[in-house]
Amino acid sequence: MGGLFSSKPETPQRRPTQDYRGRVYTYQSNVRASPPVPVTGQLRHNSYGGATYNFESLTIQPPRLSRPIPTVPSIRHQPPPERSQHNSSIFDISLDPNYNVGSVVTFTELPSYDSEYRVVTNMITNKRNFKVDRIDKIANPYLIKAYELKREQKRLQHADAFVEERLLFHGTKRANVDAICKMNFDWRRCKAHEYGKGVSFSPNSTYSSNYSDPGLDNKVMLVAKVLVANSCIGNKFMELPPDGYDTSQKGEDGVVIVKYEDSEFYPAYKISYHVLDENFGKGNRYKSRGRRII
Numbered sequence: 001m002g003g004l005f006s007s008k009p010e011t012p013q014r015r016p017t018q019d020y021r022g023r024v025y026t027y028q029s030n031v032r033a034s035p036p037v038p039v040t041g042q043l044r045h046n047s048y049g050g051a052t053y054n055f056e057s058l059t060i061q062p063p064r065l066s067r068p069i070p071t072v073p074s075i076r077h078q079p080p081p082e083r084s085q086h087n088s089s090i091f092d093i094s095l096d097p098n099y100n101v102g103s104v105v106t107f108t109e110l111p112s113y114d115s116e117y118r119v120v121t122n123m124i125t126n127k128r129n130f131k132v133d134r135i136d137k138i139a140n141p142y143l144i145k146a147y148e149l150k151r152e153q154k155r156l157q158h159a160d161a162f163v164e165e166r167l168l169f170h171g172t173k174r175a176n177v178d179a180i181c182k183m184n185f186d187w188r189r190c191k192a193h194e195y196g197k198g199v200s201f202s203p204n205s206t207y208s209s210n211y212s213d214p215g216l217d218n219k220v221m222l223v224a225k226v227l228v229a230n231s232c233i234g235n236k237f238m239e240l241p242p243d244g245y246d247t248s249q250k251g252e253d254g255v256v257i258v259k260y261e262d263s264e265f266y267p268a269y270k271i272s273y274h275v276l277d278e279n280f281g282k283g284n285r286y287k288s289r290g291r292r293i294i
Contacts, residue, residue: 105181107136107270120223120269123167124205134272143184143266150263151227154246158229167268168201168257170222171211177220181267185224187260195234196241196248196258199265201226204255209275216275223269226259234258 110117117135124130154163172180176189185199193200201224202208212219232241234248240260241248250256259265 104142105138105140107138107181110135110137110269116269119167120271123169123203123223126206129276130205130209130273131276132271132273136270136272138181138267138270140181140267143263146184146263147225147227147266150261154227154229154264158246161229164228166203166226166228166257168203168224168226169205169208170199170201170224170267171208172220172222173213174218174220177222177270180222181270184262184267185265193258194236195250195256196236196238196260198248198258198260201257201259201265202255203257207255214278216278219273219275221271221273222267223271225266225268226257227264228257228259231257 110120116137120135121127121132124132151163151165170185172189180186180189187193187197187199205221208221209219212221228247230245231247231249231254232245233251234241234256238248238258246259246261246264248258248260
């Protein structure tokens with residue numbers, strides 16, 4: 001039934017087109033309205049160009065590829081170690097289970113079969129006149145920590161030279177021993193400065209024994225760890241060694257070693273001894289160069 005408003009359904013129009021040779025073609029236009037996108041169920045996600053769009057949450061999910069995308073490995077930073085109340089390295093240096101943490105310095109007698117006891121006794125240059133009564137190991141964590149820091153500093157400063165760590169004798173009066181073990185050596189306690197205004201040591205036990213208490217018995221001497229890099233010949237007017245040197249000594253034999261900077265030495269052992277002849281060895285020429293421990 002026809003009417004005023006009735007009409008025939010529209011037919012697709014044919015639009016001409018022309019290729020590069022001038023031939024005319026027509027194609028049928030199939031332009032139709034897209035169906036509305038449902039908003040319920042699983043059809044809320046439409047896919048365009050390989051990517052999936054979620055119109056409800058306004059998020060975009062990356063397309064799925066046939067092979068996985070390589071990822072950069074993550075770096076896991078370790079948490080900082082917990083700080084203890086005391087630096088354990090300070091107290092482990094003494095290697096002495098009898099060390100009393102509550103005291104400044106501790107003396108531990110070494111048995112005669114101990115390896116450190118043998119090292120010290122082997123350093124003695126004249127065993128016929130020098131008789132050891134007792135050897136105590138000195139443990140002062142504060143002094144030895146300062147000594148170790150100085151040792152690392154010298155190895156950096158004197159990278160072109162070998163920093164030698166030597167065991168040397170230091171003769172002194174018994175009244176000075178406690179102060180030295182607590183506060184280290186002090187050049188102001190030394191009365192003789194023939195080879196430099198510093199702290200004097202010697203690789204020769206007989207030479208150092210001349211500065212201990214007079215008499216035959218109840219004598220004491222210290223054995224110290226001493227850092228030596230570059231030595232020069234010293235004199236009584238030398239307040240500091242020249243640039244490039246850290247040590248002065250007596251002549252070429254080095255029977256006297258003089259140090260100038262603090263913490264370049266550490267009192268390691270205390271020797272209690274007696275001598276058979278107090279005047280033995282005086283005036284002789286000593287040529288021992290000490291014992292290298294590293």
